[in-house]
Amino acid sequence: MPPGLDNLRHIVVLMMENRSFDHMLGSLTAVNPQIDGVTNQLSNPDTTGALVKPQALAEFQGQLDPDPDHHFPAVDLQIFGGDTSPNRVANMQGFVKSYFNQQKDVGHSQKIMYYFAQNQLPVLTTLALEFAVFNRWFASIPGPTICNRAFAHYGTSFGRVDMNLLYVNEPFKSIYDRLINATPKHTSKLYYYDTASSTMEITNLLQNQPELFGTYPQFLDDCKTGNLPDYSFVEPNYSDHDSDDGEEVASDQHPDHNVQAGEMFIASVYKAIKQNANLWQSTALLVVYDEHGGIYDHVAPPACTPDQFQASPNNTGTGMPFAFDRLGVRVPAVLISPWIPKGTIVNRVFDHASIPGTVTKFLLGDYSPRSPRETSADVFIEPNVAPVDPARNLLSLDTMRTDCPDFDM
Amino acid sequence: MALIHVPRPENAWNPNRPVNALLKSQIVHLHEAELKLPLRLQTDIYINAIKTEGEAADYVRQVTEAIHAAHQAATAKRARSRVRRTSKVKTKKKGPSKPRRET
Numbered sequence: 001m002p003p004g005l006d007n008l009r010h011i012v013v014l015m016m017e018n019r020s021f022d023h024m025l026g027s028l029t030a031v032n033p034q035i036d037g038v039t040n041q042l043s044n045p046d047t048t049g050a051l052v053k054p055q056a057l058a059e060f061q062g063q064l065d066p067d068p069d070h071h072f073p074a075v076d077l078q079i080f081g082g083d084t085s086p087n088r089v090a091n092m093q094g095f096v097k098s099y100f101n102q103q104k105d106v107g108h109s110q111k112i113m114y115y116f117a118q119n120q121l122p123v124l125t126t127l128a129l130e131f132a133v134f135n136r137w138f139a140s141i142p143g144p145t146i147c148n149r150a151f152a153h154y155g156t157s158f159g160r161v162d163m164n165l166l167y168v169n170e171p172f173k174s175i176y177d178r179l180i181n182a183t184p185k186h187t188s189k190l191y192y193y194d195t196a197s198s199t200m201e202i203t204n205l206l207q208n209q210p211e212l213f214g215t216y217p218q219f220l221d222d223c224k225t226g227n228l229p230d231y232s233f234v235e236p237n238y239s240d241h242d243s244d245d246g247e248e249v250a251s252d253q254h255p256d257h258n259v260q261a262g263e264m265f266i267a268s269v270y271k272a273i274k275q276n277a278n279l280w281q282s283t284a285l286l287v288v289y290d291e292h293g294g295i296y297d298h299v300a301p302p303a304c305t306p307d308q309f310q311a312s313p314n315n316t317g318t319g320m321p322f323a324f325d326r327l328g329v330r331v332p333a334v335l336i337s338p339w340i341p342k343g344t345i346v347n348r349v350f351d352h353a354s355i356p357g358t359v360t361k362f363l364l365g366d367y368s369p370r371s372p373r374e375t376s377a378d379v380f381i382e383p384n385v386a387p388v389d390p391a392r393n394l395l396s397l398d399t400m401r402t403d404c405p406d407f408d409m
Numbered sequence: 410m411a412l413i414h415v416p417r418p419e420n421a422w423n424p425n426r427p428v429n430a431l432l433k434s435q436i437v438h439l440h441e442a443e444l445k446l447p448l449r450l451q452t453d454i455y456i457n458a459i460k461t462e463g464e465a466a467d468y469v470r471q472v473t474e475a476i477h478a479a480h481q482a483a484t485a486k487r488a489r490s491r492v493r494r495t496s497k498v499k500t501k502k503k504g505p506s507k508p509r510r511e512t
Contacts, residue, residue: 144430
């Protein structure tokens with residue numbers, strides 16, 4: 001068996017907020033053309049008909065205010081450019097038009113095309129170049145946060161395409177329930193930053209199973225003491241607030257929160273794992289964004305297996321139903337482990353249903369019931385059962401790397 | 410092994426920033442949860458008046474802590490009643506009690 005999979009004991013997922021692949025990692029095409037980011041051929045029309053090209057002019061804060069619309073109807077415009085005909089094809093031509101709708105300011109609307117230069121994001125771009133970067137990781141739904149995060153927890157959003165309360169319908173259990181009720185039992189935790197930031201998974205998990213949760217200081221301590229659960233889900237800080245430790249700056253990178261604060265948070269999670277040698281060799285860390293936040297990306301989301309739910313025209317707000325049969329906009333995703341060859345680029349298609357899908361298959365093997373979307377989603381860590389396909393196994397090195405980067409904060 | 414410097418954001422902290430749609434949604438979800446809490450654990454915060462991130466964080470903290478407190482109280486109560494049941498069973502196992510002396 002591949003030693004990377006043999007050694008793997010912990011999977012950690014850090015889910016950030018609302019940034020597209022091109023916006024965060026698009027600059028890396030200039031470093032490695034295999035990374036499918038920004039090129040000079042890309043553009044979007046503004047409302048005057050002029051073509052706006054992506055430019056490396058993104059700023060850490062203050063530029064995407066108001067928060068770009070990323071609810072279902074706005075994302076529909078962004079993906080289809082305003083075409084509502086039955087046989088329409090995704091063209092990714094409606095981002096500037098969509099942002100214009102919020103302020104009616106042509107100049108401001110063009111900022112939705114801006115992306116970060118590589119040197120502005122030393123953490124995310126370094127991790128992407130050093131480990132495995134996914135060219136085709138998409139949000140699960142062309143919509144906002146809560147329904148997309150639901151896919152990471154349940155493998156479905158139970159028919160929701162919005163931020164409204166989730167009413168979980170049996171029989172699809174959360175990945176945490178599956179693990180802690182398994183035989184043999186597995187350990188699992190959601191770590192929110194602190195109680196003032198809390199979690200976005202309130203309706204179902206926090207209010208019914210608060211014992212599943214820990215804080216970020218607890219995560220750091222669990223890493224240090226070697227008590228990290230088999231599966232951990234980490235949430236960033238969602239707000240600027242006071243705490244006993246002083247001023248806490250939001251680290252989720254949700255516009256208009258500071259992107260550098262998020263960089264520091266990603267580095268802090270990586271560092272906590274890497275500083276414990278035993279943990280480092282036995283952990284895979286996935287850094288992924290919940291959705292694109294209305295920000296430009298050039299890759300048209302593909303079709304996918306329909307879920308068993310359908311959102312009504314009323315719920316989508318577009319006048320059309322949605323069968324969960326296509327993915328949302330592409331987001332940054334990087335898989336980190338010392339068993340991954342430097343510069344790995346993954347071209348297979350993933351979405352957030354791949355998270356419970358991967359964790360379930362790796363830790364539990366066969367498990368049912370799972371949603372149609374989850375069962376058809378690809379896995380980013382191969383189940384450690386013979387035979388493992390070497391072409392699919394990302395933790396493929398025979399010996400662990402000793403050249404992985406460190407971050408100085 | 411490369412050592413990458415990570416710059417610290419400057420002047421980023423602003424608890425007076427207006428709440429974004431995500432925080433608004435989080436507040437609504439927490440409010441739904443708060444209404445199910447015992448009255449003594451509910452806040453007296455009117456959520457429609459929450460306008461800034463600092464205010465949102467204060468509400469989020471109070472309700473999150475209250476949810477944990479409510480569950481901990483229920484767990485402790487459950488444990489106490491389990492102990493009481495166990496000790497009653499143990500007492501029974503000791504055999505029949507002595508007959509009361511007639512006075």
